[in-house]
Amino acid sequence: MHDMKFLIEKELGNGRGRIGNIETKHGNIQTPAFIVVGTKATVKSLTTEQINTLGAQAVLANTYHLYLQPGDKILKKAGGIQNFMNWQGPTFTDSGGFQAFSLGAAFNNNASKIADRDSDADTTEHNQEKFAKVTEDGVEFRSVLDGSTHFFTPEKSIEIQHGIGADIIFAFDECTSPHASYEYQIEAMNRTHRWAKRSLDYHKNNNKNDQALFGIVQGGRYEDLRKQSAKTIGEMDFDGFGIGGSFDKEDIYTAVGWVNDILPKEKPRHLLGIGEPVDLFGGIENGIDTFDCVTPTRIARNGSLYTRDGRINILNEKYIEDFAKVDSKCECYTCKNYTSAYLSHLFRSKEMLAATLASIHNLYFIVNLVKEIRISIEQGNFFEFKKEFLEKYYK
Amino acid sequence: MHDMKFLIEKELGNGRGRIGNIETKHGNIQTPAFIVVGTKATVKSLTTEQINTLGAQAVLANTYHLYLQPGDKILKKAGGIQNFMNWQGPTFTDSGGFQAFSLGAAFNNNASKIADRDSDADTTEHNQEKFAKVTEDGVEFRSVLDGSTHFFTPEKSIEIQHGIGADIIFAFDECTSPHASYEYQIEAMNRTHRWAKRSLDYHKNNNKNDQALFGIVQGGRYEDLRKQSAKTIGEMDFDGFGIGGSFDKEDIYTAVGWVNDILPKEKPRHLLGIGEPVDLFGGIENGIDTFDCVTPTRIARNGSLYTRDGRINILNEKYIEDFAKVDSKCECYTCKNYTSAYLSHLFRSKEMLAATLASIHNLYFIVNLVKEIRISIEQGNFFEFKKEFLEKYYK
Numbered sequence: 001m002h003d004m005k006f007l008i009e010k011e012l013g014n015g016r017g018r019i020g021n022i023e024t025k026h027g028n029i030q031t032p033a034f035i036v037v038g039t040k041a042t043v044k045s046l047t048t049e050q051i052n053t054l055g056a057q058a059v060l061a062n063t064y065h066l067y068l069q070p071g072d073k074i075l076k077k078a079g080g081i082q083n084f085m086n087w088q089g090p091t092f093t094d095s096g097g098f099q100a101f102s103l104g105a106a107f108n109n110n111a112s113k114i115a116d117r118d119s120d121a122d123t124t125e126h127n128q129e130k131f132a133k134v135t136e137d138g139v140e141f142r143s144v145l146d147g148s149t150h151f152f153t154p155e156k157s158i159e160i161q162h163g164i165g166a167d168i169i170f171a172f173d174e175c176t177s178p179h180a181s182y183e184y185q186i187e188a189m190n191r192t193h194r195w196a197k198r199s200l201d202y203h204k205n206n207n208k209n210d211q212a213l214f215g216i217v218q219g220g221r222y223e224d225l226r227k228q229s230a231k232t233i234g235e236m237d238f239d240g241f242g243i244g245g246s247f248d249k250e251d252i253y254t255a256v257g258w259v260n261d262i263l264p265k266e267k268p269r270h271l272l273g274i275g276e277p278v279d280l281f282g283g284i285e286n287g288i289d290t291f292d293c294v295t296p297t298r299i300a301r302n303g304s305l306y307t308r309d310g311r312i313n314i315l316n317e318k319y320i321e322d323f324a325k326v327d328s329k330c331e332c333y334t335c336k337n338y339t340s341a342y343l344s345h346l347f348r349s350k351e352m353l354a355a356t357l358a359s360i361h362n363l364y365f366i367v368n369l370v371k372e373i374r375i376s377i378e379q380g381n382f383f384e385f386k387k388e389f390l391e392k393y394y395k
Numbered sequence: 396m397h398d399m400k401f402l403i404e405k406e407l408g409n410g411r412g413r414i415g416n417i418e419t420k421h422g423n424i425q426t427p428a429f430i431v432v433g434t435k436a437t438v439k440s441l442t443t444e445q446i447n448t449l450g451a452q453a454v455l456a457n458t459y460h461l462y463l464q465p466g467d468k469i470l471k472k473a474g475g476i477q478n479f480m481n482w483q484g485p486t487f488t489d490s491g492g493f494q495a496f497s498l499g500a501a502f503n504n505n506a507s508k509i510a511d512r513d514s515d516a517d518t519t520e521h522n523q524e525k526f527a528k529v530t531e532d533g534v535e536f537r538s539v540l541d542g543s544t545h546f547f548t549p550e551k552s553i554e555i556q557h558g559i560g561a562d563i564i565f566a567f568d569e570c571t572s573p574h575a576s577y578e579y580q581i582e583a584m585n586r587t588h589r590w591a592k593r594s595l596d597y598h599k600n601n602n603k604n605d606q607a608l609f610g611i612v613q614g615g616r617y618e619d620l621r622k623q624s625a626k627t628i629g630e631m632d633f634d635g636f637g638i639g640g641s642f643d644k645e646d647i648y649t650a651v652g653w654v655n656d657i658l659p660k661e662k663p664r665h666l667l668g669i670g671e672p673v674d675l676f677g678g679i680e681n682g683i684d685t686f687d688c689v690t691p692t693r694i695a696r697n698g699s700l701y702t703r704d705g706r707i708n709i710l711n712e713k714y715i716e717d718f719a720k721v722d723s724k725c726e727c728y729t730c731k732n733y734t735s736a737y738l739s740h741l742f743r744s745k746e747m748l749a750a751t752l753a754s755i756h757n758l759y760f761i762v763n764l765v766k767e768i769r770i771s772i773e774q775g776n777f778f779e780f781k782k783e784f785l786e787k788y789y790k
Binding site: 038041042044045046047048049069070074077078084085086320321323333337338339341342344345346347349351352353355356357 | 435436437440441443444464465469471473479480481491569571642715716718728732734736737741743744746747748750751752763
C-alpha cells in the first residue's frame with residue numbers, strides 16, 4: 001500500500017521522454033522536476049518559505065546523515081520529516097547506501113564521475129581514516145561525526161526511512177566506483193539486486209505510513225549489466241525507480257536510455273545525483289521524471305552562479321562595481337532585489353547572507369529550467385528549446 | 396538642511412520618558428525603537444524581506460567597516476546604502492570612531508562595560524597587533540582586514556558617511572575605556588567636543604543629500620563630565636544626539652538621566668550599543684528614543700535565545716526532544732514554523748539555517764519588546780508593564 005500515484009500526461013515522441021504528475025499525500029510533483037536536496041532536513045541556509053518561493057516542489061533528505069544526527073527516532077517522534085523541518089510538500093529520502101560507501105571508503109578521488117549523489121554535508125574537516133566493509137548482509141561503516149562504527153542492512157535502511165517518514169524512499173544499494181573491474185561490477189550489482197528484494201520485503205511487511213518505495217538500478221557503465229539490472233529491478237514490485245551510479249556525460253544518452261527502455265513505463269524514474277543543465281535535458285529526453293543534486297547549492301556557497309550565458313564566479317573583480325542583476329531576466333528573489341555588486345560584497349566579506357542569496361538563485365535557476373523543459377514538451381518544442389538553451393549556456 | 400523631523404507624541408510623566416516619531420525621507424520610525432545592526436550593509440544572515448517581516452523599522456550600519464569593505468565609493472555609486480542593500484526603510488551609520496579605537500587598541504578586555512557598540516563583525520581571527528594612535532587631528536588605525544594603516548579625521552568620517560548616504564549619521568567621537576583616568580576622560584571629552592564642531596562644520600558645508608547629523612555625548616561615568624558634555628554638545632546645531640561610552644547597569648539611571656535632562660527635549664536621542672531588556676526599559680524611562688546593539692544577533696549565532704522567562708541556550712540537552720516552540724506566545728517566523736527540537740538539530744549540526752532562525756527570533760523579541768514598551772506608555776501603564784516583564788525575565 002502506498003499513497004503515490006503517477007500519471008503520464010504527454011510523451012515527447014521519441015519513445016522515451018514524457019511529462020507527468022506524481023501525486024503524494026503531501027501534494028503533487030509536476031514532472032519532470034528537480035528535487036532540491038535537504039541532506040540533514042534543511043536545504044542549506046534556506047527557510048522552508050524560501051524553498052517554497054523559489055518554486056521547489058519537493059525535498060530529498062538523506063538516511064545516512066539523519067540516522068547519525070539527530071537520529072531517526074527524533075524525526076519519528078516529530079511526526080516525520082515534513083513536520084520536523086516544516087516542509088509541507090512531498091519529500092524523498094535516499095537510502096544512505098551511497099554515503100555509507102562514499103564517506104566510508106576512498107570513493108571520491110575519481111575524475112570521471114559527474115553524478116553528485118553526495119549528500120550536501122561538509123565532511124572534509126574530518127580527518128579520520130575512511131572505512132567501509134561490505135558483506136552479504138550489509139555495510140559496516142564509520143560515522144563522519146565521531147568515528148563510531150555502524151552497520152546498515154537493507155532492512156535497517158528501510159526501518160530508518162520508515163521512521164523519517166518521507167513520501168518516497170529508496171531501496172538500499174551499493175554504488176560502485178567507476179574504476180571497479182567488470183567482475184566487481186557484476187558481484188556488486190547482484191548483491192544490490194538481492195538487497196533490493198530484501199528492502200522490498202521488509203517494506204511490504206512494515207509500511208504503516210503508505211510510503212512509496214523506489215528500487216535502484218545499478219550496473220556501472222556496461223550495457224549488458226545496465227540492461228540486466230533494469231530487467232531484474234523493473235520486474236520487482238517497486239513503486240518507482242532510481243538510476244544510480246557514476247556517469248560520464250555520454251552515459252546520459254546511452255545507459256539512461258537503455259535502462260528506461262526496459263523499466264515499466266507507467267512508473268516514475270529518478271536519476272540520482274544529476275543536475276548539470278546539459279544532463280537535465282539529456283535525462284528528460286531519455287525518460288527521466290525527477291532529479292536531485294547538491295551541485296546548485298554547493299557551488300552557490302563558493303560564489304558560482306548560473307546564468308543563461310553559463311556559470312559565472314561572482315568573486316571575479318568585474319562584479320565589484322556591477323550594479324546590474326546577476327541575470328537580467330531572472331525572476332528569483334535574489335535577482336529581483338539585489339545586484340551583482342552587493343553579492344560580490346557579501347562573498348568578499350564572507351557574510352552568511354551570501355550563501356542564502358546565491359543558493360536561492362541557483363536553485364531557482366535549475367528548478368525553473370526543468371519547469372521550462374516541461375513546458376517545452378507540453379508545447380511541442382523541446383528540441384528547439386534544448387538547442388537554443390545549450391548553445392547559449394555552453395557557448 | 397536635513398529631511399528628518401521629530402515629533403513627541405506623549406510623555407511618560409516622569410519628566411524624561413516619551414514616545415514619538417522620527418520622520419525621514421525613507422519612512423518613519425515610531426519611537427522608542429530598537430534599530431537593528433547591519434554592520435557591513437547586511438543584518439547577518441537575514442534578507443531584507445526577513446528584516447522587514449520581523450518588524451524592524453530601521454538599520455544601523457558602520458562607517459569603519461564599510462569604508463574598509465567594500466569602500467564608501469561603491470556605496471555612493473550604488474546610490475547609497477538603501478539601494479546597495481535593498482533596505483527601503485530609514486538607515487543610520489555610526490561614525491566609526493568606536494571601531495577605530497576598539498579594533499585598533501586593547502579596549503575590549505574590561506569586565507564592566509555593558510554597552511556593546513561594537514560592530515557585528517567577526518574579527519577575532521585576526522592576530523595582528525592592535526594599534527590606534529590619537530592626535531588632535533584624528534585617529535590613525537590599522538585595518539582589521541589586512542593590517543594596512545588608515546587615518547580618520549572628523550571631516551573624513553563625515554565625508555565617508557555622506558558617501559554611504561544613511562538618513563541619520565553620527566559625529567566622529569572618541570569612546571574611552573572605563574579604566575581611563577579622570578584626567579584622560581577630560582582630555583578625550585574636550586577633544587570629542589572639538590571633533591563634534593569639526594564634524595558639524597564639514598557636514599553643513601557638504602550635506603548634499605539632506606542627511607541628519609547627530610552629535611555624541613561622552614564623559615565616561617563622571618557626573619560633572621557627562622553634564623558638561625551634554626551642555627556643550629546640546630548647544631551645537633545637531634539634529635539629534637547619541638549617548639556613547641561604556642556603562643554599568645546603574646549608569647542607565649544616572650548618566651543617561653543627567654544627560655537627557657540637559658539635552659534639548661525636542662531632538663531625538665540615541666543610546667549607542669545598548670540592548671539588554673532591563674536597559675531598554677531603563678533607557679526609555681530616562682528619555683532615550685532609539686537604541687542599537689549587536690547582542691541579539693551575536694548571541695543568536697551561539698544558540699542563546701530570548702524568552703519571556705529569560706535567555707535559554709538551545710544547545711542544552713533538554714531541547715533535543717522538545718517539540719514545542721522556543722517561546723509559546725512568540726509570533727516570529729521562527730516560532731510560528733519551527734520547534735526547539737529542530738533548532739537544536741540545526742545548531743548541533745552547525746547548519747547555517749540555525750543562525751538565520753535564531754537571529755529572526757532574537758531580533759523580533761527585542762524589536763517588539765520596545766514596541767510593547769511604547770504601547771505601555773501610550774496606554775499609561777509603563778511602570779506596571781516594566782515590573783511584570785522584568786520580574787518574569789530575571790526571576
